[in-house]
Amino acid sequence: MGVSNVLLGLLNSITLCISLPLILAGYFLKVTADSPCDPVLYKPLLALGLSLLAVSLIGLLGACCRIKLLLWLYLITLFIVIVGLLACLSVGSAVVKGNDRGQDVLGGGVKEYELNTFSGWLRNNLVGGSHWEDIKSCMISHDACGKIETFRTLMDFVMLKRSKRTSIEMGCCKPPVHCGYEYENATNWKVPAKGLTSEDQDCKNWNNNFEILCYNCGSCKAGYLALFMKGWRKVTMLNGALLVVLFVVFVIACCALRG
Template sequence: MGVSTCVLGCLNTFTLCLSLPILLAGFLLRITANSPCDPIMYKPLLAIGLSLLIVSLIGLLGACCRVSIFQWLYLFTLFILIIGLLALLSVSGVLIKGGGKGNDVMGGVKEYELPMFSNWLKKNFVSDDHWEDVVNCLVHHDACGKISTFRTLMDFVTYKKSKLTSMEMGCCKPPVHCGYEYKSNTRWEVPEQGLASQDADCKAWSNDPDKLCYNCETCKGGYLAFFVKGWKKITALNTALLVILFFVFIIAACALR
């Protein structure tokens, strides 16, 4: 019994230590987001980290006080957490997909088309009702503020390759296929020969800082691409965490028996 209690205590300490960097990562994602409008999924990290922290504290209480009901509760909640992670990975694999690698424009700069993404993403993130709130947030927090430092088109292209997000690329300039001429900052003008395309995105562009290309499909596509990219990182973390917790659960179950 002493060996089992020691093993359970060590496992609980391990999961407790594991929850702290997950919580820290969630807080860092929230703090370092380009703006409050960024579709960064920090909430799942905070939820997973907090759940793991609570589970570990329950287990430590049971191991230190040798209260079997807490030890069984630890095992049960750990099992629920594993099932929850497995369900999250399965559901997200079906619903959160699309975007591909984007379309290369302007020497490696990428634009994303809205039809590339799943219907679920489009319905829940960029539908008319939701998108109006996103645009208001983008305008309020000056989502295209970085581009105000550019002086030439080359600055725009060079800076994009290392700094700008797909959301900023889709929302803060007209689509490349429209043929607008770059003038300064977020100012683009129609060339003398006219636009190369007359699609809805080309007509939607405005030099008004409160409008820009916020109502373009390329903006919505860039927004979803930014979300999918961030979610893939969280999925990789969840997969690694699921494997670790699975082995912890097996060892804990054997020790408790």
């Protein structure tokens, strides 16, 4: 039993060491987000890190004080965390899918995204109905396109190609390229004399009012989803690696406790 306690203490120390970077990573994502309206991917990391921290503390207390009830509680809680990770990984892989590579409309990596290339679940649950109204209100109140003002003032296509803009800025802060709008000045895009080159609804939704712009466009929603997918892939890879580590820890802990 003494050897088992030592081994369980070491295993709990490992999970404790894993939980702290997860919490720090979640906090880092929160404070470094481009705007408060960015997809809140820091929440899963914070929740996972705090869960592992709680599990580790329960296991360490059980191992150090030789309280078998706490050790069994540790195993049960760790099993629940593993099942939760597996469920999130499975459901997330099935639901969050689609072609979010975008179209390089001007060359130089300047991409626009189309809403219909994303899964129906994402369109309905992340940017559908009242969800989008809340996101849009957040973007407007926090001036999501404020950073692009200088870019719009000095913009030509060469500068656009060289600019490092988020998918939200490219989808919400200017009319889609395929519409054929012409840049006029710092705050206006005009319809060319020959008319727009597309009947797409996004082209009709564009408005030079800085509180409207293309926030009602499908391209804006698609830009938001593209940013979400980019972060989700990183979270999924991290969850997959963590799932393997926790499963190994769980198996060893079961053997140690039974021994």
